[in-house]
Amino acid sequence: MFSSHDGLCTIGELAERAGVSVKAVRFYSDRGLLPEASRSTGGHRRYGPDAVERLNLIRSLRGLDLPVSEVRRILDEQDAGDTADALEAAVEGRLSTLGSELRALRWREAALQLVLDCPPDERPDRLRLVGAVSAPPSTAALVRFWRGWLPARMPARSVGAFLEVAVPQPPESPRPSQVLAFALLYAFVTRPCTGSGPCQPSAHEAAGARESAVLYAGLATAYDLAGGEMRRGREPRPGEALNGFVDAYASTYGTRDTPGFRRQLGGRLAADPRIDRYWELTAQVLGAPGDAPEPTPGTAHDWLLEALGADLSTGAGPGESGRRVLRRR
Incomplete structure (x- = not known):
């Protein structure tokens, strides 16, 4: 009073x-x-x-x-x-904003350290590279890249499931090397496509939505099996993972898994555009120091291609297509 x-x-x-x-x-x-x-x-x-x-x-x-x-x-x-509802909503909103601001600051700190640590004559190019990426970085460009790469008629649910594993989420507290990897990844997906056709593997083209869903559902299972083999340190080899991989394509094309089909598939996959660099950079974005890289759909795909090549060269028929797959890596 x-x-x-x-x-x-x-x-x-x-x-x-x-x-x-x-x-x-x-x-x-x-x-x-x-x-x-x-x-x-x-x-x-x-x-x-x-x-x-x-x-x-x-x-x-x-x-x-x-x-x-x-x-x-x-x-x-x-x-x-x-006061409960308004106060709770306000505090939650402020926490979310602060979290985004802190992520941006940590990203900028790592980016600045990356520029500082490189030789002086490389700094302008390094600065332009990391400066093209927002802080905290957005994955929208990576999503657009995959939407152009995946079959046009692929169901939205299948696209969403694939994007969850194919698009790496930037770490909240990145090391300078992860900032560099993400910046290189951003530059990779935003450069113009080469050639006159779409940036999409011809082996992945399907007749309709159902075929696209069948293909990518089968590939997801095969990649998961191959990832398990990779974690155990096993070399590419015929087996359940490869059988599922080939069957995914065979089911899409309405045919059976035969030695002839495997030879045809091996040659077709060898001639398709490859994005190994995308998966290499993805592993670097996600990796922790000293850890073995976690399998990605791309590295699992490579493992399965080598397994297909090994299978073709050891008795499934003429092995030249398998050797072509190995050489293109």
């Missing part, structure tokens, strides 16, 4: 009691956050006894860097007798 006869105080008394400047009190009053109880005969602002507590709450909320609009919403709900 203020000492005046009517229990009210002036703007100066309120500022002194709350430990803020008169300018701050006037700012909050002008924006409707701190209502006046009345005005004196001389037109001076007068505040009630609850103004100190309200002003302290405003300062606390602003101290968390909440915008004035959020502070107003919280105060309005408090006036209505409920």
